[in-house]
Amino acid sequence: MADKERNHTVLNPARLSVAPMMDWTDRHCRHFHRQITRHALLYTEMVTAPALVRGGAAHLLEYSDPEHPLALQLGGSDPQELAEAARMGAEVGYDEINLNVGCPSDRVQSGTFGAVLMKSAPLVAKCVSAMKNAVDVPVTVKCRIGVDDQNPEDILPDFIARVRDAGCDYLIVHARKAWLQGLSPKENRDIPPLDYELVQRMKARFPDIPMSINGGIDTLSEAEAQIALGLDGVMIGRAAYHRPWDVLSRVDERLFGDAASAKTRSQVVDAMRPYIQAHVDRGGKVHHVTRHMLGLYAGQPGARIWRRVLSERANRPGTGVEVLDQALDLMSQPDSLAG
Known part of the structure; x- marks a missing residue:
């Protein structure tokens, strides 16, 4: 896949996107979802920057052109390595490069990336800055509201300010804490309570950075309600995977102002x-x-x-x-x- 011509429209941020999900949102899943919606932004599974830069795993970047608009999610914590991985992604035609600051798995923690980076906002800012300097496409961050004993009201404003100032084009906030010890990745998707109001307050406090919300949103009506409250977009994960028709078949009409898909x-x-x-x-x-x-x-x-x-x-x-x-x-x- 050499440099691909972009002849599709990408909103910044997307009014609705399908969350990156390990073992689920591979290229086959994305091709299927694209048969239902023309406009929802689709994401890859997380691809680690070390695998691309040091591991020779460029095959992980493969996709088919109909998947656009399409974002590449990267995991990593080394600014220069992330910059090179971002460059690789942009060169093969991804429409957005996203940094994972939300995954709570032990494997991700051991690599010092994912949700554990919520504890290292200055490092995240350096990563974002390096990625921005490497590519011309949007660079975004997906994060949690905090981890472990952090007080989200205290740490999230500082985190947002730092990534904004580093050049982050928009932020996707999973409205739950992540507990890095004591909860499995699956439990971290369900047990920590959702705090939508906190994310809404952060959007009001930082109107100059587009912000999407993620976590527990299952229907288009719920997505519309979040946008009506001031959020710029909504990311839906498991509901879009398990009930793709319910979530995606009317999204082009209801959130993107285009005709609904005529497909059955x-x-x-x-x-x-x-x-x-x-x-x-x-x-x-x-x-x-x-x-x-x-x-x-x-x-x-x-x-x-x-x-x-x-x-x-x-x-x-x-x-x-x-x-x-x-x-x-x-x-x-x-x-x-x-x-």
Whole structure:
């Protein structure tokens, strides 16, 4: 992927984005989501700067052009290494480079990046400045409201001021603390209480830096409510993954002022067929793609059959794109599902 011509519109910040999620928002997931929404900003899984700069893992930057608008999320804490990784991402055509200051996993902490960097605001500012000097695309930060025993009311204003002054183009704030000891990454997504009002106050206090909110927001109506309260955008994670149609099919109309997608769910399935076939032709498995499509019919009659057929059959040796037809056929005649 040499320098790509950008012929798409990217709002800064996006009114709605799909959160970067490890093991979920890979290139297959993003291609699927792009069949449902034209405008929502999509993010890669976190890619570590050391893997790109020292590990020779440039293949982690691969994507397909239809995924735009698309942001690369980086993990790291060395300013020059992050600058080089950002440069690599910009050169292959990413529309935004995002720094992860929110992931609480032990593996990330041991690398001195992710949420632990909330304790090192001056270092984060140096990282942002170095990245800004390296690329022409927006450089953004995704953070928590604090970690461990930090008082968010005390530390978050200083953190925001420092990254703003370093050139951060916009900030995505996960409205929960992260507890680096005692809670798993999964628990850190659910147990620390949400504090939306704090993020809203930070936006009012720092009107000169665009700010999106993340955490626990499950519907477009909730996203619209946050924007009405002054936030510039909303990032949705698990709800967009597990119920992609509910979250993404009307977002172009409701948050981006464009026509809603005219596609039906079945047309989205049809749009995925050539992509899946091309992946299989390259030696991939149908399951690599269809695992991200399990929630397409969430809440609809036959949704359980759709999930069951794809879960049980897509990973079998020799399975091809016809598994989609099998699932759709059985949804229309549920009594015939056996085995």
